Amino acid sequence: MTLLDITDLTVTYSTDDETIHAVNGVSFTIDEGVNYGLAGESGSGKSTAAEAVLGLLADNGTVESGTIEFKRTELTALSTEQRRDVLWEEIAYIPQSAMDSLDPVMTTGAQIKQAIQKHRNVSTAKARDRVRELFERVGLDPNRIDDYPHEFSGGMRQRVTIAMALALDPELIIADEPTTGLDVIVQDRIVDTILDIQERIDSSLLLITHDIGVIAETCDELSLLYGGKVMEQGSVESVLINPSNPYTMGLKNSFPSVDDTDENPVSIPGSPPNLTEEPSSCVFVDRCPFATEECEASHPDVVDLPNRNQRSACHHVQQAARMRRDAVDPAT
Ligand code: ATP
Ligand code: MG
Incomplete structure (x- = not known):
């Protein structure tokens, strides 16, 4: 079943003298039990x-258009209080x-x-037991x-925030750059923790990161954003092994670990x-190395690639795919 369904989401920020078009017609869906990058x-x-999904945009941010359905409920139509309930209870x-x-x-x-006690009617002793259980889980x-944040290392503090996120058994966890700022080994452990949790509770995950290596390790599906547009999306395997979009190829080259x-x-x-x-x-x-007049004239639609769980926004999908093949095997 589809848990989160975002269609044509457009978000702007207004500043004193300009409008920032931060998200421009983004669509993607997350099914139950899926890790989405x-x-x-x-x-x-x-x-x-x-933040648009969560109703937590900065004051100068506006959802201009689009729909955000969580379990078939349109979130943008809810009152602030109703929205907050969904946020705490389910996301x-x-x-x-x-x-930090x-x-x-x-x-x-x-x-x-x-x-926990803000949202559940449980005794302090019960809540403490739950906290111990959550600590163990992460x-x-x-x-x-009973330790204070400063008594923990960065990686451990991040585990505390993950424990807090799990406190009410959410159906969807949205984690924004959970490994950024941690050293590589600690990053790996956090990734393992996330995967471990995913196995034990069957929530879905929306994992936000600039590091597609982390997504390759943890996610089933992904969307790649650039300039507030979806450039490519689909199954992680399909998109990262056979990218069809020049942006995806560029990102892959900036994270060679994806290909080992x-x-x-x-x-x-x-x-x-x-x-x-x-x-x-x-x-x-x-x-873009393939840019032509057509690319100057309009932004391409996101289109399905035949026979693959993959969609790409590029006027030159074919050429891009050919270049990728040539790069792998120049003889063909
Ligand atoms: P990062 O990887 O650095 O976290 P991001 O992909 O999360 O980046 P956003 O934080 O969503 O990007 O920002 C998208 C664009 O919107 C950027 O150009 C950013 O400068 C701008 N932006 C974000 N918040 C505001 C705001 N409150 N007012 C004006 N512009 C903003
Ligand atoms: Mg960000």
Whole structure:
């Protein structure tokens, strides 16, 4: 069953002198039990899309159009209170930099206990037991629930935020860059923890990260955003093994670990698009090796690729696919 269904979501931010088109007609769905990755370079609109789902956009942010259905309920039509209930009861959110936003003057256990007791009528003793259980589930020592955030390392603090997100048995967990800012080994352990949790409780996950290597390891499906547009989406296997979009290829080269090659990362030359105008050309045109007049003239629609669980927005899907094959085997 489909849990989250986002259709044509468009979000802008207004500042004193301009409008930022942060998310431009994004659609994707997350089915029950699926780990879904949302990837893309910094500024591509990942957090904005998540915040729109959660009803937590900054004050200057507006959902201009589109629908966001969670279990067939249109979230944008709910009152703020109703929305907050859904958020706490069914969708858990681990915001970007969550581990730095824990309350420094309250013990970690007390923060989780407070979240539980706000939404569940349980005794303090029961809530404490639950906190111990959650600590264990995320790989923390349950005897440390009375420790303060500063007594934990960064990786452990991130585990605390994951424990907090699991407190009310959510159906969907939205985690924004849960591994960023941690060293590589700790990142791996957090990824393992997420996978472990996924196996034991059958929630779905929306994992936001710029690191497609993390998505390759943890997710079933993904969307790649650029300039607030979906450039490519579908099954992780299909998209990351056979990318059909020049942007996906560029991202793959910046994370060689996806292919397990020893090549050095090569980041995509150029800089992100200007978001102050609604896209009138392909958002990737300035950085794309295949760009033609057609790409200047309009942004391509997202279209299904035949016989694959894969969709791509590119005027030159065929050429891009050919280039990928040539790169793999220049003889053919
Ligand atoms: P990152 O990987 O750096 O977290 P992101 O993909 O999450 O990036 P967003 O934070 O969604 O990107 O930002 C999308 C665009 O919207 C960026 O250009 C950003 O500068 C802009 N933006 C985000 N929040 C606001 C705001 N409150 N006011 C104005 N512009 C904003
Ligand atoms: Mg972000």
